[in-house]
Amino acid sequence: MLEQTRQDGTSPWHEGELAMQRSVGVVERMDGPGRNFVRRAMPEQHRAFFPMLPFVVLGTVDARGDTWATVRAGRPGFMSSPEPEILDVTLPRDAADPADAGMEEGDAIAMLGIQLETRRRNRLNGVIHRTGVESFSVRVGQSFGNCPQYIQLRSSAFVRDPDLPTAMQPLHSAQLDDRARRMIEGADTFFVASYVDRDNGERQVDVSHRGGNAGFVRVGADGVLTVPDFPGNRFFNTLGNFLVNPRAGLVFVDFETGDVLQMTGRVEVLLDSPEIATIQRAERLWRFTPEHIVFRPDALPLRWSLGIDL
Template sequence: MLEQTRQDVSSPWHEGELAMQRSVGVVERMDGPGRNFVRKAMPEQHRAFFPMLPFLVLGAVDAKGDVWATVRAGRPGFMSSPEPEVLDVRLPRDPADPADSGMEDGDAIAMLGIQLETRRRNRLNGLIGRTYTGAFRVRVGQSFGNCPQYIQPRSSEFVRDPDVPTAMTPLHSGHLDDRTRRMIESADTFFVASYVDREDGERQVDVSHRGGYAGFVRVSAEGGLTIPDFSGNRFFNTLGNFLVNPKAGLVFVDFETGDMLQMTGRTEVLLDSPEITGFQGAERLWRFTPEQIVLRPDALPLRWRQESAELQRRSRG
């Protein structure tokens, strides 16, 4: 009877995700987890988790079809879940954020709630309902948890009221300069947004965490990024999206200054390349070519402090 019930639930995987699962021979093995763990509502522990957080990672698509990742902060409690299918978010509009234009009423959005100090993370995607500028409601399309692998432990504190925007002006560019290149090459963490338009016309956006040793992202002389893909949960949400729609939005955070580097551009997935052996632990690679770059100094009102070396070692386990 249980098996019949599982078969009655449609698989959440789209063709790109299935193609990635096929490439490593796990399609059948991932069918059950897809039906059982990717939900259309948040479990109670996720509903309790989001209100605890002082920041949120978001993925959104602008009117031109470009996808952006961003990080927004608020005092814990700026998110709440009045019912399992809904997450309410109190955030003011931010015209300096290129992702903000993709957060209109009816837009598809992705969210990652992540607690760096405990290495907990939960993801969801859905549709925005917006009736006024200071908040929006997300009707959950998919909700699921992620393992703590590759999360670098950090604790955070506010250095100003999160409702007070920075006085610093965003810097727009079409290419990386020395400052932004150093920011990428020294990073041990970034976030990536992607999306697909599914066969039924529904837009599905995803945003996820990527982590490794500092310098795990390599930048070419031409300004392209090569990024290792390590062993994970085999959902392949991000790379599966890239196979269908080779667009990505990346955001890097300088945890000491609150600076935020946002980029949107094109991707290429490398399943079989001699370069893979040059990245310790990588199972495959992907490349990102930035087309629009926005550096936002002091964008975030939070500052983070790295946890002990022992916690960092365990975070890579």
């Protein structure tokens, strides 16, 4: 039980998260879970979990203050935890990945370990210590688990050595083209990064999973994405960040081709809109306006198939 309790017993929630919790009347109910389950170090099960994974989802912030989400792959074991407060990561620098610009010494970072074949996921955020161009370590600021809701079962396999980058070049644009629209409209999964600068001067980055039926993200004629927010754990890390700092980074993965679509832009949270009622199970909406779009063909050395290979 001690492993699940914050060392100082203080609430981890910032004002944006508290505002979202107030909007649904759960501030008091979420106070205990915040103090007990959002930890300053990884429990043993998380320390064992990350080394099992062939990929990780990252959230970073570049020098302009733009938020980026990315997915990076490596042979299982490319992440390890020598002590509960530290996660070591072996990942070479990748100039083609816009999120890489936010992985310098002292930068804040968010990490999501997710195992699609079991629907297990664990999150952490912290600060980077660069140990070389091939590796860095993260000193944990927050660590917590997530429930398996809305995760589509998939199994994965490498199609090339993860140390060998693709020969395909990234494509940058300011507007969604037809290919990007099809990728978003056909997706049942994406990942979103957000961040706030806390009153104590620390930057806190978050990256999380979003899932639903294929097509759950709507793309307007103006290129604005409308995303439903379904019932969840009431932590409101992402939406709470949006209320304080309306910036986001999104990443969509084509699980059959390894293509990656990354976007950074602005967000508006809609707590009360007639459109909410048009989407089954949606409790609120948020809109994302892309400002910089990067399409990276064959970026990932993994391919995923629906279900589990027995």
